Amino acid sequence: MALESAFANFTRRDWEREDVDGTVRLAVIGVGGFARQRALPGIADGEYCETTVLVTGSPDRSRSVAEAFDIPHVIDYDAFLDGDHAGAYDAVYVATPNAFHGTYATAAADREKHVICEKPLDVSERVAREIVDACEDAGVTLMTAYRLQTEPSVRRTRELVRDGAIGDVVQIHGGFSNPLLENADPDTWRVDPDVAGGGALVDLGVYPLNTTRFVLDSEPVGVYATTHSSGPPFDGVDEHVAFQLEFPSGATASCTASFDAHANSQLQLIGTDGTISIASPFGGVVPHEMVVESGDMCMEYTGPPVDEVLEEFDYFGYCVLTGTDPEPDGVDGLADLRAIEAAYESAETGRQVELE
Amino acid sequence: MALESAFANFTRRDWEREDVDGTVRLAVIGVGGFARQRALPGIADGEYCETTVLVTGSPDRSRSVAEAFDIPHVIDYDAFLDGDHAGAYDAVYVATPNAFHGTYATAAADREKHVICEKPLDVSERVAREIVDACEDAGVTLMTAYRLQTEPSVRRTRELVRDGAIGDVVQIHGGFSNPLLENADPDTWRVDPDVAGGGALVDLGVYPLNTTRFVLDSEPVGVYATTHSSGPPFDGVDEHVAFQLEFPSGATASCTASFDAHANSQLQLIGTDGTISIASPFGGVVPHEMVVESGDMCMEYTGPPVDEVLEEFDYFGYCVLTGTDPEPDGVDGLADLRAIEAAYESAETGRQVELE
Numbered sequence: 001m002a003l004e005s006a007f008a009n010f011t012r013r014d015w016e017r018e019d020v021d022g023t024v025r026l027a028v029i030g031v032g033g034f035a036r037q038r039a040l041p042g043i044a045d046g047e048y049c050e051t052t053v054l055v056t057g058s059p060d061r062s063r064s065v066a067e068a069f070d071i072p073h074v075i076d077y078d079a080f081l082d083g084d085h086a087g088a089y090d091a092v093y094v095a096t097p098n099a100f101h102g103t104y105a106t107a108a109a110d111r112e113k114h115v116i117c118e119k120p121l122d123v124s125e126r127v128a129r130e131i132v133d134a135c136e137d138a139g140v141t142l143m144t145a146y147r148l149q150t151e152p153s154v155r156r157t158r159e160l161v162r163d164g165a166i167g168d169v170v171q172i173h174g175g176f177s178n179p180l181l182e183n184a185d186p187d188t189w190r191v192d193p194d195v196a197g198g199g200a201l202v203d204l205g206v207y208p209l210n211t212t213r214f215v216l217d218s219e220p221v222g223v224y225a226t227t228h229s230s231g232p233p234f235d236g237v238d239e240h241v242a243f244q245l246e247f248p249s250g251a252t253a254s255c256t257a258s259f260d261a262h263a264n265s266q267l268q269l270i271g272t273d274g275t276i277s278i279a280s281p282f283g284g285v286v287p288h289e290m291v292v293e294s295g296d297m298c299m300e301y302t303g304p305p306v307d308e309v310l311e312e313f314d315y316f317g318y319c320v321l322t323g324t325d326p327e328p329d330g331v332d333g334l335a336d337l338r339a340i341e342a343a344y345e346s347a348e349t350g351r352q353v354e355l356e
Numbered sequence: 357m358a359l360e361s362a363f364a365n366f367t368r369r370d371w372e373r374e375d376v377d378g379t380v381r382l383a384v385i386g387v388g389g390f391a392r393q394r395a396l397p398g399i400a401d402g403e404y405c406e407t408t409v410l411v412t413g414s415p416d417r418s419r420s421v422a423e424a425f426d427i428p429h430v431i432d433y434d435a436f437l438d439g440d441h442a443g444a445y446d447a448v449y450v451a452t453p454n455a456f457h458g459t460y461a462t463a464a465a466d467r468e469k470h471v472i473c474e475k476p477l478d479v480s481e482r483v484a485r486e487i488v489d490a491c492e493d494a495g496v497t498l499m500t501a502y503r504l505q506t507e508p509s510v511r512r513t514r515e516l517v518r519d520g521a522i523g524d525v526v527q528i529h530g531g532f533s534n535p536l537l538e539n540a541d542p543d544t545w546r547v548d549p550d551v552a553g554g555g556a557l558v559d560l561g562v563y564p565l566n567t568t569r570f571v572l573d574s575e576p577v578g579v580y581a582t583t584h585s586s587g588p589p590f591d592g593v594d595e596h597v598a599f600q601l602e603f604p605s606g607a608t609a610s611c612t613a614s615f616d617a618h619a620n621s622q623l624q625l626i627g628t629d630g631t632i633s634i635a636s637p638f639g640g641v642v643p644h645e646m647v648v649e650s651g652d653m654c655m656e657y658t659g660p661p662v663d664e665v666l667e668e669f670d671y672f673g674y675c676v677l678t679g680t681d682p683e684p685d686g687v688d689g690l691a692d693l694r695a696i697e698a699a700y701e702s703a704e705t706g707r708q709v710e711l712e
Contacts, residue, residue, distance in 0.1 A: 098550055170617040173529045173610065177626055224580050224708070228606035242608035244600055250584035252598035254529065254610035261526040261626045270617045271440060271531055293618060313468055350708040352580070 027053035027089040030096035034045035042309035048317025102127035109134035114141040121333035143326040150311035167273030172253035172330035174208030177261035188234040199237025205257030207282040220245040225343035230254025378707035383409035383445040386452035404673025458483035459580035465490035477689035479553025488686035499682040500689030506667035517563040523629030530564030533614035542589040555593025559612035563638040
C-alpha cells in the first residue's frame with residue numbers, strides 16, 4: 001500500500017468480506033456505566049446485533065434502560081444462571097465486574113451461547129483459561145471486547161506497519177490516563193483488587209498493551225513495570241503504572257496508565273523509516289487524528305469520530321453470523337492477562353519478567 | 357503564573373537579571389560537525405562570548421573555519437596543553453570526543469580558565485568528578501553544555517510545573533531518535549565505546565534524561581533500561597535504548613533514544629490537573645510548538661525558532677561575567693552520568709538499579 005492511499009476510505013471495514021443476513025440476539029450481562037452509555041447505544045445503532053435480554057442485579061432499576069432501548073426481557077443474575085429466557089438470545093456480552101466474568105461467560109458457553117467478554121477475560125489467568133476451554137468445548141465464538149481492534153486508525157496503523165511504511169518498528173510510546181473518580185464513587189469495584197484484579201494497568205494500561213501487540217502482530221518476551229498509589233481509595237490497586245514491553249525484534253513499548261492523572265491518551269510508533277502518531281487513540285468517541293511520516297513524506301489525517309464500540313459489536317455479530325474466528329479471541333485475552341500478571345510480578349520484584 | 361500569561365514573552369531570558377559589559381573569550385577545543393555548524397555560529401551571533409582560539413587535531417584543515425568566523429588563533433591539542441596563546445582566552449568550550457573531555461577541561465581549569473564542557477562530562481563518573489574538583493579548586497565556572505536548559509519552551513515548561521499548572525506530574529514520555537549514519541561515517545567515534553562511553557543513551561537519551569530532571573527539579577531514585585543493537589557499526593554500543601526513571605514523588609519518566617530510527621523528538625508531561633507537550637524539543641532549530649492543558653483550558657503556542665545554542669553560550673558568558681553559578685553545573689553533569697551508568701548496569705542485569 002502506497003502511503004498516499006493509506007488514508008483512502010479511512011473508516012472502511014476491511015473485515016467485512018461477505019453479505020450477511022439476520023442479527024445476533026444478545027443478552028447484556030451487567031448494566032454499568034459503560035454498558036448504558038456505550039455498549040447498548042452501539043449495539044442499537046449497529047447492523048448485526050440486537051439486545052434482547054438485560055441481566056442485572058436490580059431489574060427494577062434497569063426497566064427504564066430496557067424501555068429506552070426497546071429490550072423485551074430484564075432478569076437478574078440468578079435467573080440468567082437458571083436459564084430464564086435462554087431461547088431469547090444467541091450470545092452474551094459479559095460486562096460485569098471483572099471477577100464475575102468467568103461465572104457468566106462459562107455458564108453461557110455451557111448453554112451453547114456465543115460470548116463477547118469485556119477485558120480482562122477474568123481476574124486470573126486460570127479462570128480466563130476456563131472460559132476459553134468452555135467456549136472451545138461448546139464450539140461457540142469467544143471474543144475479548146478489545147474495541148480498539150475495530151477502530152479505524154488502529155487498523156490503518158497496523159496495515160501501514162505491515163506494509164513497511166515506517167520500516168522496522170523500533171520504539172513505541174503509549175499512554176492512557178482517565179481520572180476514575182470524576183465519573184465513579186470512591187467505592188467503585190474498580191479499586192477493589194479482588195473484584196477488579198488490579199488497578200490502572202488492568203483497566204487502562206491494557207489498551208496500549210493490547211494495541212501494541214495488535215499493530216506489531218507480535219508477542220512481548222519481557223515486561224518491566226512500576227506501580228504507585230498515593231493512598232485511599234487506591235491503596236489496594238495501582239493508581240499509576242509505567243511499564244516497558246520488549247519484543248523479539250528488539251522493539252520496545254514504553255507505556256503508562258493512570259486512574260488519577262489528567263485525561264490523556266496517545267500512541268506513537270517510531271520506526272527505522274518513519275513514525276505514526278495517533279491522537280487520543282483510547283479515549284472514546286473523538287475525531288480521528290493521525291500523522292504518518294514515511295521517509296521525507298508526511299501526511300496528516302483528521303476525520304469524523306467513529307464509534308468503535310458500534311464497530312466492535314458489528315464485528316462480533318459478523319463473526320458469529322459468518323462463522324469467522326474473531327481476531328481478539330480468547331487466546332488474545334489470555335496473552336494480555338499473562339503480561340499483566342508478569343507486570344505486577346515485576347513491580348513487586350524490581351526485575352524484568354520474561355514471558356514465554 | 358496564570359496559564360494565560362504563560363506564553364507571554366515566550367523567549368524571554370529570565371536568567372538575565374543585570375547589565376553586563378564585555379565578552380568572555382573562548383578557546384573552542386575540538387572542531388567537529390556540531391562545533392562548526394552550531395556552536396561557532398551561535399557564539400558569533402550571541403552577545404557574551406567570542407571565539408578567539410580554535411584547538412584542533414588538524415590546524416591546517418581548520419584555517420578556513422577560523423577565517424569564516426574571524427578567529428585569530430588556531431593551534432593543535434599539544435600546543436593547547438603546553439599553554440600556547442593562553443592569554444588569548446578566558447574560558448574553554450570542550451567539544452572533543454567524550455573520552456578526552458577530562459584531559460582538556462582539567463588542563464583548562466588548572467590554568468584558571470572557565471569551562472563549558474559538552475555532555476557527558478566524560479565517559480566515566482570518576483574522571484568527570486576530577487573535572488568538577490579541578491574547577492572547584494581553581495575557583496572557575498564549570499557548566500555542562502545542556503543546551504535544552506536555555507531553550508525557551510523547556511524553561512516555560514519548568515515554570516508551569518513549578519507553578520502547579522498541571523498539578524503533580526505523574527508520568528513523562530520523552531524520546532529522541534536521530535539517524536547517526538545519515539550525517540556521519542560508520543567509523544565515527546560515537547560508536548566506539550571507549551571514546552564515546554556508550555551509544556544512543558549517552559548521545560541522545562541524555563536529553564530526555566536531563567530535561568526531565570530539570571523540569572521536575574528532582575533527582576531519580578531508580579532506573580531500568582534495555583538496550584538493543586542490530587549489529588555493525590553499532591555492535592559496541594547501544595543502537596537503541598528504552599529506559600524508565602522513577603522519582604521520589606512516584607512520578608515516572610518513560611524515555612527512548614535511537615541512533616538508527618527515523619528522526620523524532622518529543623516530550624510530554626502528564627499531571628494530575630493537566631498536560632504539557634512540546635513538539636521536537638531536542639531536535640535543533642525548529643519552530644517552537646507547545647500545547648498546555650490545564651483543567652478545562654487548553655492553550656497552544658507556536659513561535660519562531662530560537663537558537664538554543666546561542667542562548668546556551670550567552671548564558672555561560674553571562675554566568676562568567678556576573679559570577680553567577682550556572683544551573684547546569686558539574687554536579688548536574690555528574691548526576692546524569694550516574695544515571696547513565698546505572699541504566700547500563702540495569703540493561704546488563706535486567707533489574708531496576710537504585711540511585712542515591
